[in-house]
Amino acid sequence: MNIKTSRLCDGVYLAACKTEKFKSAVMTVSFAVPLDVETASGYSLLTNLLSLSTGSYNTMQSFSVIKDELYALGLDAFVQRRGEILLVRLEINTIADSFAFDGERVLYRATQLLGDAIFNPHLENGVFPTRNVETEKDCLIEEIESLIENKPSYAMFRARQIMCKGEPFAVDAGGETERVLALDGEQLIGFHRHIIENAPIFITYAGEADFEYVEECVKAHLNFTPRENKLPDSVVHTHCGEILRVREEMEMEQTVLILGFTTEMPDTPKKRAILTVYDEIFGGSPASKLFMNVREKEGLCYYCSSYPAARKNILFVSCGLEDGFEDKAIDAINNEVDEMKLGNFTDSDLQNAKNSIIRALKSFETDLNSINGYLLGQIINEVSSTVEENIELVLSVTRDEVIEFAKCVTPELIYILGGANE
16 A cells, blocks of 8 residues: 655645555545534534535536536535544545546546635625525534434433533534524634634545645645644543442433543554554453453343543443343443453453454555545654554554553443433
């Protein structure tokens, strides 16, 4: 896999991967802003509007026609959280040039349309059209309120809110209904202007094009001005000093249990590798301690998995179970936490965890979106490690390093979402 990176100007970065495994190509532009309750709703609504039309193609029909002309090009915009960073992302998915008719430079034209969506949004009298704003507000509110329908996701959201109250990590990237309702076209112009002029920008590309061609397309149509390259620092979560227990009731068939733990901040590539190996053994795979013991051996839950929080010193465990089995599941999960601290895992467990992680590292090359995610992580974290170097880091993790990390895993939250406990 051939990866190249470039600093186009201060605060604007490009990472591209040349691969001929696919008939399509993906390019993303990510604007990095702080995850903040005051602004998340505005950025989320902004992405809805930017993917709706452009100044050159200001109706849904004309916008659809030009995308069809570009071999059914896909153009999407959305927000995504990375720790306490909010990424405002625009993405195009297009056919590779070699599969177009008559040598057409599809990527060049697709990047032009992407630039039109970013720099030349559809405006009326200098602001986003009221009818578009109101329509997209309704769509966004419906999306926000639908979160509650997915009980495991909603439970994780509430656990994050409770455990990290007052921290950016507690903020919902999609926004809040009340704040969405208060937005108007003029305010959204302010959000748009900020990302165009001030936010650090990370551009990624995965496909068959040479780096020089990708750079040509970007410089022609995504010609951003220099800006300060300052990402928000991750807030180190401080343990509250006690174990919080919160139960919320909702009409549902299956209870969801979330346990929150404070850990060591994974602020170096080696620490991230240690965390990954720990998580794989503890609860991150079907061969993990949580799956094999809490779910299979004890039969206490339908699923049980651990989820380290990216760029944050927090780890969650989520499981679904019958009402009334919460305390047994809590004891069983905490027992596995203690077993990891004591080093009660085999050399085979350690090696199998490494092998699983390495397979995942190698397999990401089979999906364009996974490649783009990898590239984005590289330039955001300001590292240029190859897949092979990451594999070496994983292989270098020792039993003692895993045990040492395990010792810092400290319980802080018990969150239960279930029906009325009679």
